[in-house]
Amino acid sequence: MSAVATAARPRRVTARAIEGQELVLLGVLAVLWLVLSFAVDTFFTASTLQDLLAAVAPVAIVGVGMTAIIVTGGIDVSVGSAVAVAMVIVGQLVRDSGLPFLPAVLVAVAVGAVLGLINGVLVAYGRVHPIIVTFATLNLYRWLAFQIFGGEEVNNIPGTLAALGGGAEGRTAGLPNAFLLAAVLAALMWAYMRYSPTGRHLYAIGNDAHAARLQGVRVTRRLVSVYVITGVLVGLAAVVSIGGGGRIGQAVGTGFELQVIAAVVIGGTSILGGRGTVLGTVLGALLVGTVSAAVTLLGWPSELTALFIGVFILVAVGVDLLRQRRRRSL
Amino acid sequence: MTTDTQTPETQAPSRAGRPSVGSMARTLLEDRVALLVVLLVVLVAWFFALSAGGYLVAPYDLSYMASALESMVPLAILGLAELLVIVSGRGGIDLSVGAMVSLVGMVFGFAYGQWGWGFLAALLLALAAGVVLGGVNGFLVAYLRVPALIATLAAYYAYSSLALISNDNAPISTRPLQDLNSITHSVQLGGLAIPRQVFTFVLPVAVLIWLLVNRAPYGRRLYAVGTNEVAARYASLDVARVRFGAYALSGVLSAVVAVVTVAQFASARPDAGTVGNGMALPAITIAVLGGVAIAGGVGRVGGVLVAALLIVWLNAGILLYFEGSQGSQYQLFALGAVLLISALFNSLILRRRGAT
Numbered sequence: 001m002s003a004v005a006t007a008a009r010p011r012r013v014t015a016r017a018i019e020g021q022e023l024v025l026l027g028v029l030a031v032l033w034l035v036l037s038f039a040v041d042t043f044f045t046a047s048t049l050q051d052l053l054a055a056v057a058p059v060a061i062v063g064v065g066m067t068a069i070i071v072t073g074g075i076d077v078s079v080g081s082a083v084a085v086a087m088v089i090v091g092q093l094v095r096d097s098g099l100p101f102l103p104a105v106l107v108a109v110a111v112g113a114v115l116g117l118i119n120g121v122l123v124a125y126g127r128v129h130p131i132i133v134t135f136a137t138l139n140l141y142r143w144l145a146f147q148i149f150g151g152e153e154v155n156n157i158p159g160t161l162a163a164l165g166g167g168a169e170g171r172t173a174g175l176p177n178a179f180l181l182a183a184v185l186a187a188l189m190w191a192y193m194r195y196s197p198t199g200r201h202l203y204a205i206g207n208d209a210h211a212a213r214l215q216g217v218r219v220t221r222r223l224v225s226v227y228v229i230t231g232v233l234v235g236l237a238a239v240v241s242i243g244g245g246g247r248i249g250q251a252v253g254t255g256f257e258l259q260v261i262a263a264v265v266i267g268g269t270s271i272l273g274g275r276g277t278v279l280g281t282v283l284g285a286l287l288v289g290t291v292s293a294a295v296t297l298l299g300w301p302s303e304l305t306a307l308f309i310g311v312f313i314l315v316a317v318g319v320d321l322l323r324q325r326r327r328r329s330l
Numbered sequence: 331m332t333t334d335t336q337t338p339e340t341q342a343p344s345r346a347g348r349p350s351v352g353s354m355a356r357t358l359l360e361d362r363v364a365l366l367v368v369l370l371v372v373l374v375a376w377f378f379a380l381s382a383g384g385y386l387v388a389p390y391d392l393s394y395m396a397s398a399l400e401s402m403v404p405l406a407i408l409g410l411a412e413l414l415v416i417v418s419g420r421g422g423i424d425l426s427v428g429a430m431v432s433l434v435g436m437v438f439g440f441a442y443g444q445w446g447w448g449f450l451a452a453l454l455l456a457l458a459a460g461v462v463l464g465g466v467n468g469f470l471v472a473y474l475r476v477p478a479l480i481a482t483l484a485a486y487y488a489y490s491s492l493a494l495i496s497n498d499n500a501p502i503s504t505r506p507l508q509d510l511n512s513i514t515h516s517v518q519l520g521g522l523a524i525p526r527q528v529f530t531f532v533l534p535v536a537v538l539i540w541l542l543v544n545r546a547p548y549g550r551r552l553y554a555v556g557t558n559e560v561a562a563r564y565a566s567l568d569v570a571r572v573r574f575g576a577y578a579l580s581g582v583l584s585a586v587v588a589v590v591t592v593a594q595f596a597s598a599r600p601d602a603g604t605v606g607n608g609m610a611l612p613a614i615t616i617a618v619l620g621g622v623a624i625a626g627g628v629g630r631v632g633g634v635l636v637a638a639l640l641i642v643w644l645n646a647g648i649l650l651y652f653e654g655s656q657g658s659q660y661q662l663f664a665l666g667a668v669l670l671i672s673a674l675f676n677s678l679i680l681r682r683r684g685a686t
Contacts, residue, residue: 075479127681128673129624131423131479135611136673139666146659261483271477272421303494310487317476317484 021268024319025283032290040297048293050176054166056289057178058083058237058256063263063281064182064189065230070264071193072226073206073273074123074130079234080256081141082115086238088145091154091248094161101160108235115141116231120224138257149250157245165243178240182282185233190278198222206273262309263288266316287312360679362621366636373640377647386650393522398646400514400525403590404431404603406532406638408613409620410539411580413634415478416617418576419556419626425482426467428610429489430584431591431603434459436493438589439502439598442510449510456585463489464581468574486610493600503597511596527590535586540631552576557627615665616641619672623680641668 036043062079069076090108093099099107115137122133162169163177170177193199201222204212213219242248267284269276291312292305358365374395381390388394408427415422437459442452463485470481513530516523543549551572554562563569587609592598603609620637622629644664649657 122670122674126674127677128670132614132618132624132669132673135614136666136670138611139662139669143659143663143666146662151655258483258487262487265480265483271480301495301498303491303499305491306487307491307495310484310491313480313484313487314470314476317480318474321474321476 021316021320021323022277022280022283025267025280025287029283029287029290032287032294036290036294036297040294043297046174048297050171050174051166052289052293053179054170054176054243055293056285057176057182058240059259059263059288060179060182060282060285061185061233061237061240062230062256062260063267063285064186064278065226065233066260066264067267067269067276067278067281068189068193068202068226069130069230070261070269070271071202071206071273071276072223073209074223074226075261075271076119076134076227076230077131077257077261078115078119078134078137078141079230079260080253080258081138081145082112082231082234082253083238083241083256084145084253085115085141085148086111086235087242087248087252088148088154090161090238091157091242092148094242094245095154095157098158099160101163104161105236105239108239109232110235112231112233112235112238113228114231116228116234117224119231120227123227124220124223145253146250153250154248157242157247159245161239161242162244164240165245167244170243178243181236181240185236186278186282189229193278198225202226203274206275208274259288259309262313266312268316268320270320284316363630363632363636366620366633366640370636370640370643373644373647377643377650380647380651386647387653388650390647390650394646394650395643396522396524397516398642399528400594401645402638402642403527403532403594404587404609405612405616405641406635407535407583407587408609409616409634409638410535410631411583412613412617413620413622413629413631414539414543414552414576414583415580416614416622416624417552417556417626417629418573419559420471420478420573422471422478422556422573422576422626423482423614423624424467424577424580425479425610426463426485426489427580427584427587427613428603428608429486429493430460430463430581431588431609432493432600433463433489433496434585434588435592435598435602436496436502436600438585438592439507440496442592443502443504443507443598446506453589456589457582460581460583460585460588461578462581464578464584465574467581468577471577472570472573486604490601490604493604497600499600501595501597501599507592507598508596510593514590514593527593531586531590535583536631536635539583543631548572548575553627612641612665615669618676619668621676623676624673641665644668 033043042048062083066076066079086108089111090099090104093107094104119130119134119137122128122137123130126133159165159167159169164170164181166176166178172180193202201212201217204215204217205219205222209219241252263285264276264281265271265284266287267276267280267282269280288309291308292302295302295305295308358368377386377390380386408431411427412424415424434456438452438456441447441455442449447455467482467485470476470485471478514525514527516525517529543552551562551567552575554565554567555569555572559569562572584603588602591602595602599605616637617629617634618624619640620629620633620635622634645661648660648664651657652660
């Protein structure tokens with residue numbers, strides 16, 4: 001037994017920085033991009049890749065927070081409705097009151113943080129299962145968004161927030177600022193969850209909340225914090241989604257939560273909690289974005305995207321289960 | 331209907347002879363069905379009062395309540411489907427019921443509307459399709475041990491996508507399907523026009539599920555597996571097979587809803603169960619409101635049915651209180667608020683039980 005443990009140790013140290021699932025994902029992405037470059041002439045052009053990265057950004061940004069939530073053993077299915085609330089508030093303020101860039105971002109972040117705080121308090125203090133709490137707030141936030149919409153969509157939004165949008169103003173050195181933002185946020189979260197004590201506590205809570213509490217981890221505080229963080233990120237995703245302006249339809253954000261959860265799960269985070277990294281989530285978001293771009297570029301019916309996402313989720317979970325089983329048998 | 335989840339405390343007052351106010355209050359707290367019935371009466375009385383006071387845009391009376399029952403089919407039957415999978419434990423949940431309704435509805439639409447099959451044959455095909463789709467979920471969850479949330483999320487994606495692709499995103503509304511609408515016409519009963527599907531689908535399904543859960547060996551096994559999987563395994567139960575059965579049954583119930591929905595719309599719509607927030611969310615809400623504990627092993631058929639009635643008549647009342655699209659938006663609010671309050675209430679009860 002001890003011989004196995006010592007033999008396994010050096011390999012685990014080298015494999016720590018990038019874990020198995022992430023390597024697999026990188027491989028799948030590379031193969032997918034290679035195949036696409038042969039199948040579609042226009043795939044490896046700047047505009048296609050810029051559109052792809054810009055489209056992935058909101059999912060990746062919220063995915064960063066969702067990873068932390070799922071690592072604690074929770075889930076948040078209300079993010080789609082929360083994005084809608086933040087978008088309609090900020091959209092109306094930017095259009096009607098001429099709110100400049102920075103205050104608009106702050107308002108979006110504040111709105112998101114409050115909505116996240118409500119989820120966090122209900123989960124941590126109400127001791128209700130997170131999926132039930134956030135299913136309820138999914139409805140409540142959607143209702144709130146409808147109330148603010150007031151029966152009509154928000155039209156003619158000026159380009160105040162274009163610096164984070166998908167257009168030409170929103171790029172630095174050819175890369176969409178929104179995606180750079182997602183990358184920076186992911187790096188910060190990755191470092192937090194990997195090196196800071198409170199970040200490590202998230203894994204402890206996900207593995208065994210009771211044991212973590214006995215060890216002195218402030219479980220309720222950590223739980224509230226991950227939902228608030230996700231709320232802040234929801235606000236940023238709302239800003240990114242408004243981007244260059246235009247219109248916001250009343251159904252905005254519907255189904256967004258499923259894309260985010262799909263990205264997190266494909267990224268190798270265990271839905272049971274205690275395991276997962278933000279890096280995997282970003283790769284998962286890229287994979288989902290690539291698939292949906294590929295379906296469009298290949299001229300296939302767009303409904304196929306959902307089928308592929310479903311299959312990818314199952315493959316990702318299957319690979320994860322196999323690796324776990326192998327690890328257990330060592 | 332008072333079987334397994336009764337606690338000793340609730341039976342104590344009847345022995346004491348005349349129940350005191352305190353013990354009645356405790357009965358209400360402990361017995362979810364009794365509480366829901368009281369809530370239902372209060373709700374209906376409240377809407378009657380609003381109606382009498384002229385606050386509603388149309389009268390809220392018995393005939394309106396009867397016609398509102400047509401929206402009970404998906405809510406009650408899918409609520410029972412969620413009861414089965416949630417009771418089966420280990421984080422059991424089925425997010426794919428709405429997608430299964432869409433996909434099975436298309437299968438039924440093809441068979442009955444385009445291939446010219448008879449009704450019975452098409453119905454059997456639909457039920458078989460439900461078994462297969464639910465069985466896929468069950469296989470993933472019970473045998474491969476994929477977390478239910480993930481397995482059924484993936485299934486939701488896959489099934490809803492297949493439903494949309496099956497007929498190029500177009501509904502099937504051929505002559506036979508339009509004629510099928512007659513099975514959802516209302517029947518006159520004591521001067522009230524009650525939608526026929528309540529008698530032909532909701533009641534038989536409810537009775538069958540009640541018998542299955544409360545009187546059949548399978549029901550005992552299901553609660554055993556959901557309450558304590560390890561103990562169930564030591565009692566030499568085939569845990570995986572019992573759990574597989576719950577998900578397969580969820581598929582069958584979704585198929586029943588699919589057929590009724592096709593008849594109700596007089597066409598097979600590829601997004602019937604997934605449009606908007608879909609059918610899964612209200613179904614889960616009703617199960618939780620009906621007292622099904624998300625941790626598994628606890629839940630009663632009666633609770634789910636009364637919860638479905640409560641939501642149906644609440645939604646119907648809201649539609650009359652608000653004008654235009656405001657009504658359907660406030661239904662979202664009501665659904666969310668009811669789910670949250672009932673879940674907080676559930677956890678409060680669990681904590682009280684845990685303390686004493």
